[in-house]
Amino acid sequence: xxxxxxxxxxxxxxxxxxxxxxxxxxxxxxxxxxxxEIRRKKTQKSKSAxxxxxxxxxxxxxxxxxxxxxxxxxxxxxxxxxDVKFGIEDLKALxxxxxxxxxxxxxxxxxxxxxxKVQQLAFFYHSNCKEPGIAGLMKIIKEAYVDHTQxxxxxxxxxxxxxxxxxxxxxxxxxxxRMTKRFLPLAELKKYHLxxxxxxxxxxxxxxxxxxxxxxxxxxxxxxxxVLSLEDRDPI
DNA sequence: GCCAACGTTGGC
DNA sequence: GCCAACGTTGGC
Numbered sequence: 104x105x106x107x108x109x110x111x112x113x114x115x116x117x118x119x120x121x122x123x124x125x126x127x128x129x130x131x132x133x134x135x136x137x138x139x140e141i142r143r144k145k146t147q148k149s150k151s152a153x154x155x156x157x158x159x160x161x162x163x164x165x166x167x168x169x170x171x172x173x174x175x176x177x178x179x180x181x182x183x184x185x186d187v188k189f190g191i192e193d194l195k196a197l198x199x200x201x202x203x204x205x206x207x208x209x210x211x212x213x214x215x216x217x218x219x220k221v222q223q224l225a226f227f228y229h230s231n232c233k234e235p236g237i238a239g240l241m242k243i244i245k246e247a248y249v250d251h252t253q254x255x256x257x258x259x260x261x262x263x264x265x266x267x268x269x270x271x272x273x274x275x276x277x278x279x280x281r282m283t284k285r286f287l288p289l290a291e292l293k294k295y296h297l298x299x300x301x302x303x304x305x306x307x308x309x310x311x312x313x314x315x316x317x318x319x320x321x322x323x324x325x326x327x328x329x330v331l332s333l334e335d336r337d338p339i
Numbered sequence: 340g341c342c343a344a345c346g347t348t349g350g351c
Numbered sequence: 352g353c354c355a356a357c358g359t360t361g362g363c
Contacts, residue, residue, distance in 0.1 A: 174361090209346075209360095231361050289362080316345060316360050340363100347358075 168218060168321035171225035172311060173204060173241075173277075178232045185259035191227045191238040191282070200279035201244065204319075205252045206260040208272060212319035216275050217247040224280065226330065228311075230318075236288035237330065245276035284334035292330070294339055305329035 177190025187206070194202055207213055219225075223243045229235055250272040252258040253265045265271040292311060299307040306329060310320035322330070 176361095211346090235362070314345095315362085318360085342363095343361100345358100345360085348356085350355095351353090 168215070168323070169220070169223050170322040170324060170327035171215065171219065171223065171243075172228050172237070172320045172322060173225050174228045174230040174318040176231045177229045177238075180231065182259040183261065185257070187259050190229060191279070194227065194241065194277070195279045201276060203245075203250075203274045203276050205250045205274045206258075207250070207274065207319060208253075208260055208262065209318060211314075212317055213271075213273055215317075215319045215321055216273055218321075219243045219246060219275050221246060224327075225277065226322075234286070234288060236286055236290075236292070237283055238286055239282040240280040241277040242280045243275055244278045247273040247275050250274040283331075285338070287330065287333050288338075291333070291338055295329075295333075 175189045175191075176187055177192070179186050179188045181187070194200060204216070207216060221243055225241050225243065226237045227239045227241050229238050249270045252260055252274075253262040253270060253272045254267055255261055260272075262271060289311075292306065292309070295304065296306045296309050296312045299305060305325045309326055310317060310322070314320060
């Protein structure tokens with residue numbers, strides 16, 4: 104599902120007391136997430152899922168990711184009558200080259216966004232387009248806060264099931280950092296992935312391939328460094 | 340446009 | 352809590 108139309112959203116985070124609203128029987132977003140995670144583990148014992156669910160204040164001792172890949176669609180496509188196009192050039196064109204990464208409607212992706220810290224770097228990945236791949240880098244400049252587009256009926260990613268008293272979806276703010284020295288095509292990353300899976304190497308379990316549908320994904324430092332090193336290498 | 344993979348929903 | 356049906360993602 105990726106993100107939607109980007110705007111500058113520097114509205115006050117609306118700090119809501121996240122805590123026991125002593126609410127109905129309805130599952131909280133975090134509970135739903137945990138269930139989803141558990142199911143995922145049962146059905147496909149994937150490992151590097153990262154930290155799960157629940158808490159954004161990472162418990163000590165859990166490996167914390169600090170590099171990311173975020174997908175967005177650089178070509179026009181209409182969802183609920185709204186164009187969701189948002190490529191790296193669109194981010195670059197915004198005031199301060201800064202925007203909010205709204206529209207994420209998947210619990211795992213949301214949880215990864217809530218793990219993000221200011222100053223961390225993320226790859227800007229172009230998906231669902233002619234040439235999928237990594238186009239550039241951006242920096243996280245504001246940690247997760249409520250994605251207001253979930254309440255907006257006219258938004259491509261309006262979610263009628265989410266209530267302001269208990270929002271489901273979050274977003275972060277990002278700033279364009281730079282283009283990669285060359286575009287890093289998915290096909291090339293995949294070649295390395297397959298090679299590394301067979302013979303060992305940094306990209307052997309890259310989430311881009313092991314969890315292909317996740318629109319916000321973590322990379323280990325080793326994965327991140329290897330991918331970045333490709334910009335100085337000849338395409339294969 | 341096709342369709343495989345996988346996340347979500349809801350009946351039981 | 353299982354699981355079939357359904358919906359979405361995203362490469363090709």
